[in-house]
Amino acid sequence: MRHYISREIQAHCLKRLETGLITAISGARQVGKTTLLMNIGEVVAQRGIVSKERVYYYSLDDPLLRAELKTDFRFFEKEIEKSLGEQISKIKKPILLMIDEAQKSPDIFDWLKIIYDNYHEKVKIIISGSSSLGIRKKSTESLAGRITFLKMFPLTIRELIQDATGVSLPKESLWCNIPKKRIKDFFNFRQSLLYRYNNILDKLLEKILLEGSLPGVYISGSREEKYLRLSSIIETYLERDIRILMEVGSLDDYSNLLKILSFEVGSIFNLNSISRDLGIAYNTVKKYISVLKDTYILNSLSPLFVKARKRFVKSNKIYFFDVGVANYLSKRTEKEHIKGNQGGFLFENILLKSFESENENRPLPANIHFWRDYQGHEIDFVFEDSLGRWIPVEVSLSKNLPTGKKKNFDAFFQFTPMGKESPFGIFIYRGDLKEEKLNGKTIYLIPWWFWW
Numbered sequence: 001m002r003h004y005i006s007r008e009i010q011a012h013c014l015k016r017l018e019t020g021l022i023t024a025i026s027g028a029r030q031v032g033k034t035t036l037l038m039n040i041g042e043v044v045a046q047r048g049i050v051s052k053e054r055v056y057y058y059s060l061d062d063p064l065l066r067a068e069l070k071t072d073f074r075f076f077e078k079e080i081e082k083s084l085g086e087q088i089s090k091i092k093k094p095i096l097l098m099i100d101e102a103q104k105s106p107d108i109f110d111w112l113k114i115i116y117d118n119y120h121e122k123v124k125i126i127i128s129g130s131s132s133l134g135i136r137k138k139s140t141e142s143l144a145g146r147i148t149f150l151k152m153f154p155l156t157i158r159e160l161i162q163d164a165t166g167v168s169l170p171k172e173s174l175w176c177n178i179p180k181k182r183i184k185d186f187f188n189f190r191q192s193l194l195y196r197y198n199n200i201l202d203k204l205l206e207k208i209l210l211e212g213s214l215p216g217v218y219i220s221g222s223r224e225e226k227y228l229r230l231s232s233i234i235e236t237y238l239e240r241d242i243r244i245l246m247e248v249g250s251l252d253d254y255s256n257l258l259k260i261l262s263f264e265v266g267s268i269f270n271l272n273s274i275s276r277d278l279g280i281a282y283n284t285v286k287k288y289i290s291v292l293k294d295t296y297i298l299n300s301l302s303p304l305f306v307k308a309r310k311r312f313v314k315s316n317k318i319y320f321f322d323v324g325v326a327n328y329l330s331k332r333t334e335k336e337h338i339k340g341n342q343g344g345f346l347f348e349n350i351l352l353k354s355f356e357s358e359n360e361n362r363p364l365p366a367n368i369h370f371w372r373d374y375q376g377h378e379i380d381f382v383f384e385d386s387l388g389r390w391i392p393v394e395v396s397l398s399k400n401l402p403t404g405k406k407k408n409f410d411a412f413f414q415f416t417p418m419g420k421e422s423p424f425g426i427f428i429y430r431g432d433l434k435e436e437k438l439n440g441k442t443i444y445l446i447p448w449w450f451w452w
Contacts, residue, residue: 003219004039005163007032009152012361013040016148017049017096017124022116024102025128026135027152028296028321029241030233032215033128034059036152037098040126050096050124056080059100066105073111088119095123102127103135104244109142116146128152130241131295153357154322155213157350161449164204165197194449201449205430209338209346212324230328237297247291253280257288261298261318262329266345268315268372296321301352304369304382304390317370319349343397348380351395351428351448355381377411390416392425399431401445406438413441 009025013036016023025033037057045052058076060066068075080095081087088095097115102108115123129135139147162169194201211217211226214233220226238255248254256278261269271289275282292298300316320326323346332338338346352368359365366385371392372378381393392412394405409425416422424442433450436443 004035005155005159005215005219007036007039007152008156008159008358009150009361010036010040010043012150013126014043016150017044017126019148020120020124022112022125022127022143022147024135024139024147024149025126025152026149026296027128027130028154029130029237030214030216030229031152031154031296031321033130033152034100035215037100037126037128041096041098044096044124050094054084054093054095055098056083056095057098057100060104060108061101069105069107073107076108076111077115088115088122091122094121097123097125099125099127101129103129103131103138106138109138113142113146116143120146151357151360153353155215155218156354156357157208157449158354158358160204160208160213160218161194161201164200165194167193167197169193202430205448206335208350209323209343210327210332210335212322212327213350214322214324217324226324227328227333230324233325234329237295241295242291247294248288249284253278253284254288254291257285258292258297259329261292262320262326264318265320265323265326266317266348269318270315297325299356301368301370301381304371319352321353323349344395347397347448348395352381371412371415373411373415375411377408379408379412382412388420390420390422392422393428394425395428395448396430398429401427401429401431401436401443406443409438409441409443413439 013023013025025036027033041052041055041057044050045055056076056079058065060069065075072078076097076099077088080097084091084095099108099112112125112127116125127135136149139149158169161167208218214229217226217229217233220229238251238258242248242251242254257274257280260274260278271282271285274280275285278285280288289298293300298318298320300318302316326349327333327338327346332342355368359368366383368381368383370378370380371382379392380395382390383393385391392409394408396402396405405427409427413422413425422441424444425438427443427445428448429445430448431445433447434445436445
């Protein structure tokens with residue numbers, strides 16, 4: 001049996017099942033959706049929620065299954081009833097129906113509506129998909145009011161730390177508790193949990209900066225196997241997922257755009273410049289980037305806007321769903337390739353995706369942006385706490401707080417308008433846990449592993 005790393009989204013899924021609504025899990029290829037579904041099937045059986053023989057899993061990645069559904073709208077229903085030996089309308093014990101890559105057979109959503117409307121007390125349903133466009137569009141059309149959504153990401157820092165050290169971290173991350181509790185209240189507790197694992201944690205960070213955190217890649221033994229998996233992920237995405245979507249005119253142009261963007265992780269991107277470099281029409285580039293977002297490969301972070309918006313940059317920063325994929329596309333295969341600014345951008349990417357993984361499945365997600373002025377001062381992340389204050393967060397792979405970062409904090413503190421005043425700043429880095437004063441404000445210097 002291959003090594004399984006526990007996923008925090010599983011608890012969310014089990015809670016959503018209790019609501020009686022259809023649960024939709026969306027996320028990029030290879031983030032672990034299928035493994036998660038299989039594990040949920042085992043858990044509900046172990047807990048006696050649904051007996052093992054009444055758990056049904058179908059993957060619409062299978063073209064034969066898709067063909068059966070095209071021929072017979074009620075194919076799954078008939079298969080389940082054949083297995084049960086009775087009609088679904090007559091069953092007394094619940095069943096769990098899980099459909100993977102549901103967006104690949106759009107008609108399935110109309111059938112799910114019928115099943116839900118007639119048997120939602122008897123049939124628990126989970127669907128998954130690797131296309132935001134497909135899942136959201138069809139769900140809005142057919143399943144409005146009947147479905148709840150969860151997003152799945154690659155392995156998070158929190159999940160990786162717990163796996164590498166065997167330490168069970170507190171249920172909520174540090175950032176979730178601002179301003180409910182003072183940051184200082186977390187210092188001794190978390191420090192005592194993880195500080196003795198410093199060497200393990202340093203090696204973990206080096207590993208994920210280079211290889212990323214897709215489960216199948218992360219647990220692979222040899223470098224050759226890792227690269228084969230990454231190559232397969234990219235080829236499958238381009239040759240199967242994108243062709244099925246039929247949203248891309250030229251697969252070559254789309255592939256070249258993907259490669260160019262892999263060099264731009266954490267950077268402010270300019271559509272006009274990319275259009276010129278590739279020789280592709282501006283609107284085509286814009287459309288392709290939209291497809292990349294819809295298939296969860298790419299996401300963007302928008303700048304922080306205030307009333308005097310003309311003073312500040314308006315372009316978004318781009319990030320990949322996994323730095324291992326970005327590194328493979330851009331041939332960053334050695335430690336030497338991820339030093340300096342490039343390593344810093346990859347570090348940003350990792351932190352952001354881990355933040356999103358926890359944040360986006362919360363009932364009230366926090367807002368997050370970046371900030372930059374025309375003088376070149378920049379704050380990597382700015383999130384709004386529950387009191388409406390803007391908390392600036394800078395990140396770095398260094399082991400100290402550079403002068404340039406101090407200037408960025410100072411500029412942001414001066415910029416912050418009334419009602420949004422930042423009570424402090426946070427600097428996430430590879431150094432020790434401490435704090436510094438900057439013109440009357442506290443900057444908390446937090447080891448990268450402490451934030452989670």
